Amino acid sequence: AQSVTQLDSQVPVFEEAPVELRCNYSSSVSVYLFWYVQYPNQGLQLLLKYLSGSTLVKGINGFEAEFNKSQTSFHLRKPSVHISDTAEYFCAVSYQGGKLIFGQGTELSVKP
Amino acid sequence: GAGVSQSPSNKVTEKGKDVELRCDPISGHTALYWYRQSLGQGLEFLIYFQGNSAPDKSGLPSDRFSAERTGGSVSTLTIQRTQQEDSAVYLCASSRRQGGETQYFGPGTRLLVL
Numbered sequence: 001a002q003s004v005t006q007l008d009s010q011v012p013v014f015e016e017a018p019v020e021l022r023c024n025y026s027s028s029v030s031v032y033l034f035w036y037v038q039y040p041n042q043g044l045q046l047l048l049k050y051l052s053g054s055t056l057v058k059g060i061n062g063f064e065a066e067f068n069k070s071q072t073s074f075h076l077r078k079p080s081v082h083i084s085d086t087a088e089y090f091c092a093v094s095y096q097g098g099k100l101i102f103g104q105g106t107e108l109s110v111k112p
Numbered sequence: 113g114a115g116v117s118q119s120p121s122n123k124v125t126e127k128g129k130d131v132e133l134r135c136d137p138i139s140g141h142t143a144l145y146w147y148r149q150s151l152g153q154g155l156e157f158l159i160y161f162q163g164n165s166a167p168d169k170s171g172l173p174s175d176r177f178s179a180e181r182t183g184g185s186v187s188t189l190t191i192q193r194t195q196q197e198d199s200a201v202y203l204c205a206s207s208r209r210q211g212g213e214t215q216y217f218g219p220g221t222r223l224l225v226l
Contacts, residue, residue, distance in 0.1 A: 032212040044203070044217040051212045090155060094212065098143050099168060102155035 002026060004093050006103035014111050015083055021076040021106045023091030032094040033074040035065055038105075039087045047089070050074065061085070086110045114138070116218035118204050124224045125194055133189045133221045137206030144187050145207075145215060146179060150200035158202075161187065162209070194225045 007022040025031065035047040048059025055067040065076045074091060088107050092100040117136045125131050137144050146158040157171040161181040172178070176194075181187040191198055201220040207213040 034214075036217075043219045044205075046214050046216075049212070049214065092155075098162065098207065098209075098213070098215070099145065099157045099160050099171070100147075100155075100215065101157065102147075104154045 002093070002095055002101050004091055004101050004103040006089075006091050006106050008106050009104065010107045010109065012109045012111060013081055016080045018079050019077065019081050019085075019108065021089050021091075021108065023074045023076065023103055025072050025074065025091075025093045025101075027072065027093070027095060029095060033065075033067060034092040034094070034100065035059065035063070035074070035076050036090045036092060036102075037087050038090065044090070047076070081108070081110050083110050083112060116204055116206055116216055118202075118218040118221050120221060121219065122222045122224075124226065126226055127196060128193055130190065130192045131194055131223065133191075133202050133223070135187045135189070135204030135206075135218060137185065137187070137204070138216055139185075140208070141206035141216075142184070142209050143207045143213070143215075144181055145205040146187070146189050147203040147205065148200045149203055149220070153200075155203075158189070191223075194223075196225050199223055199225045 003026045005024045013019050033050040036044045048057050050057045050067045058064045063078050088105045090105050091103040119134045142163045145160040148156045159179045161167045176192045179189045203220045204218045205215040207215045
């Protein structure tokens with residue numbers, strides 16, 4: 001079955017520290033990969049996506065992610081986080097067609 | 113220019129009642145999706161419409177759930193004989209077309225079944 005695994009349900013980190021949110025997916029075919037963010041009491045917003053080409057993808061707010069086909073991973077990184085990055089982050093995969101399969105989400109909590 | 117809109121924003125209903133949730137996609141977007149977000153199940157795909165093609169209903173949890181999209185624009189998700197486990201936030205998204213296009217999400221309808 002197609003699935004997405006976000007390995008950490010909660011990630012606490014201090015302000016200005018680097019962070020990595022991990023995501024693995026199951027597939028043997030081409031995929032499109034996405035990271036969405038949900039700020040408290042707000043809707044889902046696209047951070048970045050990988051469709052093809054360069055495996056390093058840059059998104060909004062200083063986030064980037066690297067597609068690794070051999071490890072079926074799409075980890076999200078930011079070199080220095082801010083308080084305002086506190087939110088829930090969702091990794092999602094689209095296999096063939098439009099529907100997204102989401103991971104369970106990672107709650108990023110940035111502390112001063 | 114407006115984003116995806118959904119109504120109502122909140123809905124409280126009694127077990128056994130029917131509810132209708134509405135989604136207005138971004139103008140010109142041919143693909144429309146419904147998802148459900150709940151504490152126990154995370155974000156789940158329910159159904160999607162692409163142009164005039166038959167909808168993909170593979171995510172609907174039971175035959176109490178149905179959806180339609182009229183005129184290729186507005187969509188209504190209907191839940192018949194609601195149950196307490198239907199309580200969740202129902203999200204609608206639209207995209208220009210399928211296949212890797214960014215899906216833009218609405219604010220959701222928070223449904224509480226008492």
